[in-house]
Amino acid sequence: MPQPFAAPYPLSRPRRLRRTPALRAMTRETAMTPDNLIWPIFLQAGRDEESAIASMPGVSRLTVDRAVEAAREAHGLGIPAMCLFPYTGPESRTEDCAEAWSDDNLTNTAIRAIKDAVPEMALMTDIALDPYNANGHDGFVVDGEIVNDPTVEALVKMALAQARAGADILGPSDMMDGRIGAIRAALEAEGHGHVAILSYAAKFASAFYGPFRDAVGASGALKGDKKTYQIDPANAEEALRMVGRDLSEGADMVMVKPGLSYLDICARVKEAYGVPTFAYQVSGEYAMIEGAARNGWVDGDRVMMESLLAFRRAGCDGVLTYFAPRAARIMAG
Template identity: 60%
Template sequence: MDFASDRGIAGRIDAATGGRRLRRLRQHDWTRRLVRETSLAPADLIWPVFVRDGSGADEPVASMPGVVRYSLERVVDAAREARDLGIPVLALFPYTTRDKRDERGSEATNLDNLVCRAVGAIKDAVPEVGVMCDVALDPYTSHGHDGIMRDGRIVNDESVEILCRQALVQAKAGCDIVGPSDMMDGRVAMIRDALDAEGFRDTMIMSYAAKYASAFYGPFREAVGSNDLLKGDKRTYQMDYGNTAEALREAEQDIAEGADMIMVKPGLPYLDVLSRLASEFGMPTFAYQTSGEYSTIEAAAANGWIDGERAMMETLAAFKRAGAAGVLTYFAPRAAKALRAA
């Protein structure tokens, strides 16, 4: 390059770019905020919360630094915190002791089970916060699977019957959104019919439409007490990570069956799936930033390998940029505080 030219390097660059200096809009914090294409707010977050029986101090989840199991009295405090931070929804997951687990996951249909009592406590104390409940049997079965096992195989139709009863007891307790995460065929239609027949027409369904058999669920299983109970794996009902077109079929079926919202889980490894579902169907589409994704960031940050706070915000923005209406994330309270302070 001839730097001796009368035009100089600046002139040459202007000629090459047509005078378009894209860095101009990046030079100040306020300009970056002004032209940002994707925004994130506390209202975009759903906070997954683990609840346990008993009272007293929170119980840390060893594989999820900063995440705890709340007692019933403390889960109400978490709901108040969500309200104050502008987080609209808590998603409840129970830690179930082994004495309340059996082959059929019977505790899931107990109207006085832990989740139902937690829903009632939250709705009595903080009614303005939405509550979402997981519809699946894995927190309640002695074998750790999401459905009923027969001769080593998870059976579909019998599992769906129990899942319908589980969704009903959650709705009766005051749950606003039921989230079928089990991946049984036809469960959205059957749950919608069961809810409507009992007068719960306003209870929403957020289907785990594309839930993959993933390595990123391990810490969650510890949190709900099923980590060392799982017999075999879940690949006969959760999706194969090599498939995308199948996710479109799953989502299309769940929408046709009555889902109000759909979800992709895990989140970061499946941003392509999230983007396709969001653009294809125009439905409120959510991403679940799983326990393994959360713990990966936390472990790297603890070792000083990455800036944990920046990684948290960057990943959450990635979900929104890919088309998510919102994100289920264990970072929710921290992210909401950071967003309010910005």
């Protein structure tokens, strides 16, 4: 009598390559190194001081001299770039936002100081009016409307002041129409053609930005919301169109913001355009991870590293993250 057929044990055993740390390392598909990190920091006036940001546990605003020390630390950890954001008190916020393009504002002062101390550090800046605007918006407000073209003129002045101070990368985060082309033309005309633009091309009207607004002092100032100029979170095709537009106007790199909730956008941008693509692990994302870790609900270091790896797996060349120094130390072993 014929014996029942006995299927051979599967020839493929995926667990073979998971068996030891060495085998897992050999077959790992995605790598994360300090080269993939940009560290955003917050600046404040004064000297030899820092102020904790309650909604971002572990993050503080730094005076310029302490920002210089932070740059030395970052360089020592192999982090190639930092992004500077100023805290501007209510007394310095005006409707004309003139402090935004002052050669001696906090950002431009910090650029010069860091470049003098750590010339190898690439410095990225933020181009938007919200840290300087009495209304808390990224653009000028006229009769309740955020006006586009006058705002673009102001952003060009802001960009040129940052380029003169020595910025390597300009980060227009305002989402006004036409600002990349106007900034690129002005940079070329004034001899700053070497300055790169990392455009916040796909920036969504997200609820994840709250702690950041605390950090730069914009929370109490904001009147209304930013839905008339930031992208609806439901719109993926629009985000891709905005990326294409900014590249056509002269952006060198593009960013998706926020990050973790928009990894699908990151992947689609990289696949569609093949350009240097970055994501911002924004303040709300940072606060959720760090808050849960401090309450003992998750393993903070493991969740942090897993979240950063997700950006790389989605196709990002790098990520702006407040975790950058901590992650770099872990990578160093």
